[in-house]
Amino acid sequence: MGGGAYERVLALLRATIEVAPAAQRIPALGDRRVRSREGLDEVLGPAGFTPVDWETVPIDLSGPVEQVWAALSGLYDFGPLDRTTVERLRRTFFAEARDMTTSDGQVPCAFKVHLATARLR
Template sequence: MMVAAREASLGPIHLGRLTVDAGRVPDGRTSYQVLSDVVAGQRRVLDLGCGDGHLLDLLAHAHPRRLAGTEPVAEPLSVARQRPALAGAALAVACPSALPFPDDSFDACVSHLALAQLSDLDRVAAELARVLAPEGVLAVVLPGGAVPGTAYEVFNDLTRSVLEEVPVDRRQPELGDRRARHRAGLEQVLGGAGFGQVDWRTIRLDLTGGLDQVWARMVEIYDLGPLDPAALATLRRCFDSTVTVLPDGRVPCAMNLHLAVAFAPGGFTA
């Protein structure tokens, strides 16, 4: 497919918060609720890469607890700071490999669709082991790709062909450490920092909806800003003519997420 791109390079996968929050796992929860439930009962919780504070907000409403969140840039935190439930939370602009918290600050750390974008994962893991209490829980949601045969896969394939049209020097470098994409890789990273075995579950996140709704969700997931309007219109036409539309007008769409849970190193034993 021939498409034109504007001056800037195409953005990386964005994994828009609104799209992901619209999705449902098989038992009807959002992936944010899944993560919140994993750390139910934990009192001091850090959200690494907390974005606009949506997950922290859920955590604040679930139990009274001490919350903290970090982002590498200030802008998403300004949204998080406007949430009344987060008035007492420690929201910090911080590099995930140099967290501004003392040792043993948290009983749990959650991270929703952020860990897989980090490149210095070994240092991040060591930092998480430091700020977590002995045997504190680390629970992360990682992207697991399109569910085959759904509109998510169609969009992925079409977008990949768009990216192939963009000159290499204008493409965004791939983000993240590939080891965060599979259990053995994550276990290697976390094991190096003393974490125990990783409990790994793949969960389907259903994003099915009407054609316009599913298109809007897909566009929110990727940063397609650099595409010119004509290219975007071409992409949309290809999308409309390729996806499956059910007799009731709904378009099947789903992505996989991985839920990984591990425990921080224990305290010293005599």
């Protein structure tokens, strides 16, 4: 499922963080292995959990540009970035969203999340 706005915000954020001062960079969080089914099994199996059940769920946050920005900017921690940088991100996103906006004023914004379930044996 393509999401236009979602991918655009991620690209803008990555490019911004790449050039931000070290104090404003958002650190990578968590164990990278838990981002995949196999990795979760690797982490949870030795602790006595069953193999992970994995469900992929589509999320659609499409809507007017203001609503999409509010939703996406709430998904990521912009806290370390200064206000000027966040405002520049917002303005850039709004400008680029014009090319994605449908005739009824909607900006397509979708992505998938994976829900993992494991039970203690």
